[in-house]
Amino acid sequence: RHASPRAIFDEHESAVRTYCRKFPAVFSRALGHRIWDEEGREYIDFLSGAGALNYGHNHPVIKRQVIEYLEQDGITHSMDMHTQAKRDFMQALVDVILKPRKLDYRIQFTGPTGSNAVEGALKIVRKVTGRASVIAFTNGFHGMSLGALAATGTAMKRAGAGLPLAHVTRMPFDGYFGEGRDTLEYVEALLDDPGSGVELPAAFILETVQGEGGVIAASTGWLQRLQALARRKGILLIVDDIQAGCGRTGTFFSFEEAGLSPDVVTLSKSIGGMGLPMALVLVKRELDVQQPGEHSGTFRGNNLAFVAARAALSFWADPLFEKELQLRCALVDERLRGIARQEGAKGCTPRGRGLLRGLTWADPGVAGRVSQAAFQRGLIAETSGAHGHVLKVMPPLTIDVEALQKGLDLLADAIQAAHA
Numbered sequence: 001r002h003a004s005p006r007a008i009f010d011e012h013e014s015a016v017r018t019y020c021r022k023f024p025a026v027f028s029r030a031l032g033h034r035i036w037d038e039e040g041r042e043y044i045d046f047l048s049g050a051g052a053l054n055y056g057h058n059h060p061v062i063k064r065q066v067i068e069y070l071e072q073d074g075i076t077h078s079m080d081m082h083t084q085a086k087r088d089f090m091q092a093l094v095d096v097i098l099k100p101r102k103l104d105y106r107i108q109f110t111g112p113t114g115s116n117a118v119e120g121a122l123k124i125v126r127k128v129t130g131r132a133s134v135i136a137f138t139n140g141f142h143g144m145s146l147g148a149l150a151a152t153g154t155a156m157k158r159a160g161a162g163l164p165l166a167h168v169t170r171m172p173f174d175g176y177f178g179e180g181r182d183t184l185e186y187v188e189a190l191l192d193d194p195g196s197g198v199e200l201p202a203a204f205i206l207e208t209v210q211g212e213g214g215v216i217a218a219s220t221g222w223l224q225r226l227q228a229l230a231r232r233k234g235i236l237l238i239v240d241d242i243q244a245g246c247g248r249t250g251t252f253f254s255f256e257e258a259g260l261s262p263d264v265v266t267l268s269k270s271i272g273g274m275g276l277p278m279a280l281v282l283v284k285r286e287l288d289v290q291q292p293g294e295h296s297g298t299f300r301g302n303n304l305a306f307v308a309a310r311a312a313l314s315f316w317a318d319p320l321f322e323k324e325l326q327l328r329c330a331l332v333d334e335r336l337r338g339i340a341r342q343e344g345a346k347g348c349t350p351r352g353r354g355l356l357r358g359l360t361w362a363d364p365g366v367a368g369r370v371s372q373a374a375f376q377r378g379l380i381a382e383t384s385g386a387h388g389h390v391l392k393v394m395p396p397l398t399i400d401v402e403a404l405q406k407g408l409d410l411l412a413d414a415i416q417a418a419h420a
Ligand code: PMP
Pocket: 050, 112, 113, 114, 115, 116, 118, 141, 142, 143, 144, 207, 211, 212, 240, 241, 242, 243, 244, 268, 269
């Protein structure tokens, strides 16, 4: 028989990691926006696997395809060989996502984590330009392997590396100097000045909405001016869409609203459809300089993930999917603004874009208390930001409106409790 979740938690206390400590329950089942613990308690999931579960848990369409594939003895692992599942996924990505958006990219699969896609992207821009460094931004998060970590801002994440993390120049992200002060003027001035000591980088790497760094959204204008600056200087543009992509901001790519045309895009998390590990780099055709084997990996190409991924992409073939997604984005926006108004003097501000949203308060401790109070009420919502001062609101994109409202009600209730 199962020991009680509490007993297991206590027993493993020294071994368990972040989420286990924050959400002390043993989870056993999940469907759509709902997740149940072993004792049958139901929670609404506003964490969505930190962006890996944009289509919710066990989406019936995706799950069915995966089960059928296994029932037909479909290939699960094939190293890097070309398989039907891989070909079908690539075709779907081109036909359903890239072509309608007039984007022309080569698809480079990488090891199955986002970090590995970032490593792949960093190697590509270095090889293309022959330059060593990249410019990354304050509060950016790009992964935990050494190259991706070097591009990451958060001190806590960097602390474990034990080495100087080289070849990254950090620049201020949009809004870093406060409202009305343009950080790109600063970036441009340093790049223009031969006395600044800032070397010409191979690329800018950024998230259009910084997820882990505290749900900080760059404005459309800032993104467009960054791209223009990159073009003017011959600097490549890498958009890390691992968390903000796959529909999270209301469009498939997070850079669509700004109309960007990044040279390199990294995707992971929800590209795998139902939380199956998968990552890839999209690279403009003329920049596809890597030789076969230059960025290899045993799990470069998980066929189950390809099957799930293709099923998920099929949703995007129906224009209604994006329309309905945007209705949910509008609903969340309205509710978060309402909550912030009600918070009055507590200085509560909504952040982010689409369904990658957050709330932050003048008192940085509030977000953590809200997360705990939400958990007690049956809502899973995580904090983010360098001080854990931002409460993240990331429901599945496919959540029905009623459940979305209920989750937001629980959130409003948890906020009141956190102040009590
Ligand atoms: N880039 C971004 C923007 C991310 O949010 C993450 C994961 N939080 C990563 C890269 C790294 O992905 P992974 O954890 O799969 O290595």
